[in-house]
Amino acid sequence: MSNIAIRVSDVSKKFKIFEDKPATLKDRILYKSKGVFQEKWVLQNISFDVSQGKMIGLIGRNGSGKSTLLKILTKILHPDTGKVEIVGRVSSLLELGAGFHMDFTGRENIYMNASIFGLSRKEIDGKIDEIIRFAELGPFIENPVRTYSSGMYMRLAFSIAVHVDPDILLIDEILAVGDNAFQKKCISRIENFKSQGKTIVFVSHDNGVMERLCDELYWIHESHLVEHGEPRKIIRNYMDFLNESEEKRLTAESESLAIPKENENVVPEDKAKSDRWGNKLVEISNVQIVDHKGIAKHYFEKGKSVTILIDYVASKAKIDKPVFGIGIFRMDGYCCYGTNTHIDNEKISLNENGVVEVSIEHLNLVAGEYYLDVACHHENGTPYDYITKALTFNVKSYEEEIGVAYLPHHWTHKGEPNQ
């Protein structure tokens, strides 16, 4: 174990999942419910070492087993097989409020909690002012913690956990409940911890923070350790995996949203928002978005080219001044971009049927889910065929961005050179 702070050897853990657990004593007596359960493995054959001074992150979908693993490292839970060896004093920040007594004040909880971490009353006396200052709870520190908001719990728990001078710090997702300013303060405290050579295991769904802080990431999926290594690589692989799952979901969803036909009377309820109107002199028969390789998809990488294909069938009658248009909307209905062939000065002369394509060189939308409206109408606005939510699609990005669209940019800095 020289240089190793945490050794996890072949750890597996199962839980009992009750199928008909009696809710009350009365149920138990009257209905003689047997409490039938199944066993579910939530961790299987997990092994890894964490060297002293390293910060590792656990990533994975909800329910993959990350928190259970942290609880095993803290010894709140015991593995069914395998073992965990830890060198050094552990401090942890797991479920909100865990380890707090609800009727005690914040101050009383500091004494109780810090003593669990092994500090003497005298040591706590020496640190308590700093713990309270860091938690920014002001006079609330004298109130019972049952009156605290989740953010206030987190401040207190984080402040205690980092002031008990641990060698190893285990942190679950709970940072997410703090406000932005406090989150930043926590992250800089964690960085400070790292620079002191402490060992940290961190669970978060914030990939940006994970990449920035961790030396290595461990990806857990359905109770198994899938891969570990350099954060950027693991995040990419994990994101690709999520994107593939998302592609399947969106394909299924778009099939259920499939363009409602004029004579199709039965419209399932979940299609209610996908709507269509117009005189049908021109009918849109299919809509697709294809990626830069021409593959129809529902998931696209930010900045890459895509093409929207609108298939139409025109009635025999002469169609006057047809205009094709598209609109891209965020799922909350905010219009991100819209254009049409009239705005772009493109004249369309229709055949009996055909495909109108609009190629977007750079899909510069920030990551998120969007929907597409397509339409064919007369230049004066009279709709031939207008379809809202013809498709939903997702934009993925490896960068952290906020807002709606990516505006290509670069930074410069002008100033006096340092002496």
Ligand SMILES: Nc1ncnc2c1ncn2[C@@H]1O[C@H](COP(=O)(O)OP(=O)(O)OP(=O)(O)O)[C@@H](O)[C@H]1O
């Ligand atoms: N005490 C318990 N009894 C039964 N099942 C449990 C118990 N605790 C957790 N589980 C189950 O174990 C699985 C793993 O849960 P865990 O909380 O470790 O996942 P996680 O990866 O931390 O998820 P999240 O990202 O949502 O926090 C889940 O299916 C969960 O429902």
